[in-house]
Amino acid sequence: MPIESHEVRLASRPQGAPTAENFSFATVEVAEPGPGEVMVRNVCMSVDPYMRGRMNEGRSYVPAFEIGKPLEGSAVGRVIASRDAALPVGTHVLSFLGWREVYVAAAARLQVVDVSRAAASAYLGVLGITGLTAWVGLFRVAGLKAGETVFVSAGAGAVGGAVCQLARLHGCRVVASASSAAKVEYLREELKVDYAFSYLDGAPLDHLRRGAPEGIHVYFDNTGGPQLEAALYALRDFGRVALCGGIANYNTPAPGPRNLTVAIGKRLRLEGFIVSDHMKEMPAFLAEALPALESGRLASRETVVEGLEAAPGALMDLLHPGAGNVGKMVVKLAE
Ligand SMILES: NC(=O)c1ccc[n+]([C@@H]2O[C@H](COP(=O)([O-])OP(=O)(O)OC[C@H]3O[C@@H](n4cnc5c(N)ncnc54)[C@H](OP(=O)(O)O)[C@@H]3O)[C@@H](O)[C@H]2O)c1
Structure with missing residues (x-):
């Protein structure tokens, strides 16, 4: 069955500091997954300062966000429907498909995260x-x-x-x-x-x-x-x-x-x-960071805001001296 999802889109390009008018909210229907695909409900998503650059027009090391299209960013979600044996329902996955509640994607594009060893949000922050x-x-x-x-x-x-x-x-x-x-x-x-x-x-x-x-x-x-x-x-x-x-x-x-x-x-x-450019270093980094987190030598500090509606405000806040976050700014989207 198709499922309803909310998403945050770029409404216009900011001049200087972004404002609420630069963002819009939309409701979309997400179709069922096809073969090799999964449907994922995002549990938490990241808000990152570099996104400010993607709100501008023009070429950079990542493509600019498009007006009228959903923003993108790291997110951890739970598989809620699956047509891929490798990612059964209940698996937690890391994607670049944040700023929306639910999405369908090819299973091969997603990275499994082990939420038995660390909280889902840690894979956006200190372990991500x-x-x-x-x-x-x-x-x-x-x-x-x-x-x-x-x-x-x-x-x-x-x-x-x-x-x-x-x-x-x-x-x-x-x-x-x-x-x-x-x-x-x-x-x-x-x-x-x-x-x-x-x-x-x-x-x-x-x-x-x-x-x-x-x-x-x-x-x-x-x-x-x-x-x-x-x-x-x-x-x-x-x-x-x-x-x-x-x-x-x-x-x-x-x-x-x-x-x-x-x-x-x-x-x-x-x-x-x-x-x-350094993603191949992730295993070496995790070999150090995951045991350090588990043993308490590394702390995962987060500032959590609730719900998709709060996400634009969280991004705007990060870009100012005296921002409200201590540690990683995370938006919680679901349990
Ligand atoms: N090169 C890469 O691949 C890469 C990857 C990730 C992040 N980054 C960069 O790393 C930096 C930190 O990113 P993050 O995700 O960890 O964000 P963050 O540090 O959690 O949040 C941004 C912080 O910047 C400070 N800030 C805002 N405006 C400032 C200003 N005008 N002068 C001085 N400080 C200001 C605020 O802290 P205060 O309250 O202390 O002002 C705010 O909490 C950013 O520049 C980001 O673009 C680069």
């Missing part, structure tokens, strides 16, 4: 793309080694929180920044970073000099903007920067750091990366 981004940026891009000092911006967010924890597990010193006093306390008390500060309270460079008097070896950049500029001054000779995100510039692009020339004298290496 989020955790892999942190791991790849730290150890493959920046080549972080035990005993080194790393600074991470947006440290209380999803990727940033994973960076803090993974770096500490690898025997590194961690300096991390976030907006509010509550987030700074979270960094200090729960993630146990060595020095945490608010980038809105005083000059970031003063904090970096206090938190890492000998300088930093690696900067894991989630924000760009003033914190990148401060990090360039604080980096040691031959320091490395993993350019992961530039959220300070997503809504309103701004010129780059004024002091880029210090990279010459210090022989710095700044390297951008996109996690989707």
Whole structure:
């Protein structure tokens, strides 16, 4: 029997910060699965800052969202009807078909996740793309080694929180920044970073000099903007920067750091990366992260909002300093 589903579509392209008018909601009928297909009800979905870029027109490393079409993003769902023996009803699967309640897809496009070992939402966060981004940026891009000092911006967010924890597990010193006093306390008390500060309270460079008097070896950049500029001054000779995100510039692009020339004298290496180029590393990452999560050495912190209607607001919130999330922003869609 066909089943009714709600979805969130791109209504128009934002100028600057997205607003509610840029999104629309639609009800659709989802037909039964054909041979080799399954019908899935999404249980939870991810909300990610990079989606802001996909709301713009034009070519990037991922196609732009199309006006009038549903948005896309990572989601974990439960198979509710199956025409594929490998994915029986009840199996939990990871897809890129979030922003909708129910979908039909070829079973081969979906990845099974083991919800007996970790909550479904963990596969969107610390065990998913989020955790892999942190791991790849730290150890493959920046080549972080035990005993080194790393600074991470947006440290209380999803990727940033994973960076803090993974770096500490690898025997590194961690300096991390976030907006509010509550987030700074979270960094200090729960993630146990060595020095945490608010980038809105005083000059970031003063904090970096206090938190890492000998300088930093690696900067894991989630924000760009003033914190990148401060990090360039604080980096040691031959320091490395993993350019992961530039959220300070997503809504309103701004010129780059004024002091880029210090990279010459210090022989710095700044390297951008996109996690989707590194998916083959997922098994190696999970071999480390899943046992760490199960043993309690790695925590999966999430901020959960309820229902599809809340999803656009959650995305808009992420893109501002002082966003409401601690850890991974997740939208819960069903039990
Ligand atoms: N390269 C890749 O493959 C890849 C993959 C995943 C994510 N990313 C990037 O990694 C970064 C973090 O992503 P995430 O999913 O973990 O999101 P997140 O950190 O959980 O959420 C975004 C955070 O950014 C901070 N923020 C917002 N506007 C800011 C501004 N103007 N200046 C400084 N901080 C600001 C907010 O924290 P505060 O409250 O502390 O301001 C917010 O909580 C993003 O830049 C994202 O695009 C890259």
